[in-house]
Amino acid sequence: MKKENHENSHININGFREYDARWLYPKDINQEGIKNIGKGLGSQIISKTNKSPRVIVGHDYRSYSEEVKQKLIEGLVSTGCNIEDIGLVLSPTTYFAQFKLNADAVAMVTASHNENGWTGIKMGIEKGLTHSPKEMSELKKIVIEEKFIKGKGSCKKIENFGEVYINELKKNKIKNKIKAVVACGNGTAGIFAPKIIKGIGCEVIELDCNLDHTFPKHNPNPEDLKMLHSLSESVKKNGADIIVNISASPYSK
CATH class of the missing domain: 3.40.120.10 (Alpha-D-Glucose-1,6-Bisphosphate, subunit A, domain 3)
Incomplete structure (x- = not known):
């Protein structure tokens, strides 16, 4: 190399x-x-x-x-x-x-x-x-x-x-109430996603939204199988309508 x-x-x-x-x-x-x-x-x-x-x-x-x-x-x-x-x-x-x-x-x-x-x-x-x-x-x-x-x-x-970012996104209100499991893998999104999704009108079930840079549950990757299994269990337990599964630090290209 x-x-x-x-x-x-x-x-x-x-x-x-x-x-x-x-x-x-x-x-x-x-x-x-x-x-x-x-x-x-x-x-x-x-x-x-x-x-x-x-x-x-x-x-x-x-x-x-x-x-x-x-x-x-x-x-x-x-x-x-x-x-x-x-x-x-x-x-x-x-x-x-x-x-x-x-x-x-x-x-x-x-x-x-x-x-x-x-x-x-x-x-x-x-x-x-x-x-x-x-x-x-x-x-x-x-x-x-x-x-x-x-x-x-x-x-x-x-x-x-x-x-400022959170308040801007909270302006986009939804018409119908949705129950959402919001999983952040203990990464950065934990201080943003729950507030934003609640702010637009969803009922939020938080999953691993507390910040912990050791990522104690699993690798902070939305495709990680342990994360997907915990999401499945949370959806069934809470009767959620949707899943919002976010990596340690969401990015875009």
Whole structure:
């Protein structure tokens, strides 16, 4: 397996995928490697927007995700990007924030439905879209060749943006009452999905909606058989109409 190593930086180049990037952390990427990803992404954003851009950044609920996010932010800021950190959120929340706050780009630290030990970054410049394969190839080249722009950016926290997202989605009311089993696998969705689904008018039966980054019941993947069996039992027990089964950090492509 080919790897690209730099002084004080370790990045497995196979982590660059078609639409995003994922690594085992810190086995396949270390903190300085994450920082270089931030430098590369910041350089790419600046070259495409031709300005000092505002970038929305968020993270999922893993024990190490905030640590990864901070190194990513350091890299972005070093190129001249101005970061608006919306904190612990779902991946779709970052895309929503780009529209709501009229920002220039997004970067979300998330391992999606992968097991603990994984980290990753979903990113986008054009509103509502993740990086394309072409953009991922560009980013990979910038990082490998270390062709980083130098600048002086900034970082500020946007408090309680998750509530803005929840309140926006709660506007979509349903006409008929539905009983829903909402399963979040102890991941990030647990602080969002029950509130949203109750808010639109459903009766909610919560299943593993408390946050626990050890994922004690099963792998946080909606296709995990243990999760599917527990869902089946809950539906039968509660006479539910539908199941809402969400991964550790929902994402979109």
